[in-house]
Amino acid sequence: MLTPDRISLNTATVKMQWTLAECIEGCARHGLGGIAPWRDKLQEMGVEPAARAIRDAGLKVSGLCRGGWYTAEGALTPAVLEDNRRAVDEAAAIGAECLVMVVGGLPAGSKDIDGARAIVEEGLAATLEYARGVGVPVAIEPLHPAYAGDRACVNTTSQALDICDRLGDGIGVALDVYHIWWDPEIRRQIARAGKERLLAFHICDWLVPTQDILEDRGMMGDGVADIPALRAEVEAAGFTGLNEVEIFSAETWWKRDPDDVLKTIVARGESCC
């Protein structure tokens, strides 16, 4: 069981209902240990005011979502790299444990997934160099293979760790139950990652059936992922960070009263995680 102080709220979970200021207050009110803002909400509030409010509320920051999207303009462009440097600075300003990278899918019109993966690795190398200087760990989030075309062409933990091995220190993985629960290699890869590369752990659930591949993620306990088993694996490998709840749910949780969503998260942390 997870006590609330070991849970972090990813703001995407209540993105339709709350501003970042409201998320910060909500986390404090429900006794959560941390928060993980998305950049749009952070910029809306302002980075410095947000940093102060998060600090004043006594919350840790399990991550900043998100950098990456290196294939947004086809080849790697200065604008994309500059945006990633800004993301690193924002992560530093709010004291985030890591900058979470959703690396980008295929460039528009392309079928060249190897080429996309090469662009992504080049982009990650550039961001990493900058992030090392600032002292922000970079966390590659391998996304479910269903997103390989349009969101992220890094799709397994093994693939992400291969990139980390090639790039060296200061980079690791953000593992989200939704994206990894099916992977026959996951146990071996979590052990391979170890404490140094395990930078974030996201929880939610895989619903059966899944009505929409992007916006029908489940609350912990409502699906088929064995969350306690995966959590035990990352903790056995040395991960001591927060359990970040990130649920995209257009038809269910984005329509609920956000205080009810947080109450449910706390209850499910105790009963299902």
Add this chain to the structure above:
Amino acid sequence: MLTPDRISLNTATVKMQWTLAECIEGCARHGLGGIAPWRDKLQEMGVEPAARAIRDAGLKVSGLCRGGWYTAEGALTPAVLEDNRRAVDEAAAIGAECLVMVVGGLPAGSKDIDGARAIVEEGLAATLEYARGVGVPVAIEPLHPAYAGDRACVNTTSQALDICDRLGDGIGVALDVYHIWWDPEIRRQIARAGKERLLAFHICDWLVPTQDILEDRGMMGDGVADIPALRAEVEAAGFTGLNEVEIFSAETWWKRDPDDVLKTIVARGESCC
């Protein structure tokens, strides 16, 4: 480019429009080299009449869809194993190159994917023993990870080949572009499979965006999969079988005139495969 004689029609592609008898006539009319029936259509027509009609039309049978579903009743039951033996017999009766196995997902109410995978391997071993006696190759179809919960808990080519290695001769893989196109390991795994384990190759496309994870597969050329590259890999590894077109498409191809569907398949074989 693929000439029609190197294409096989999986009957699922026009399952809403045509009976098996109509599919057989349609394949002959459009000059396709083969067919791959689903068992419901085969049983509806009758196995012997179907076998005769397929032979008379000069069509090869690239596979019979499908055996497997070992987790249908939770633990492996005599009924499930008996149904798989019947599938082997049907595959033999129509001269199929292989029996395609969709192995089954998690048993109802279960979150134990390791347990499901153990049930599946035990079931495959039993079916394989019977199939060896009858002389029918058993082809595990690794399904996209999006189906791990509800359709098949074998989700990568690597995982399928590990099972093959443990079970020995007479078993291999059916690789479908839809399920494998994203896999960073796919090249290595196709080479590992080699001629002996490459029993079937299915083509279609991955649409961006995908509206429905089961029934929104694309016609070759309409999505982002690099079909010619994958075909080149399986052929370099020794595969000489037909290219089987299997498209589940509730909103597009299942609503079209089936002769138009087959015309499109022939045209796309020439232009996009």
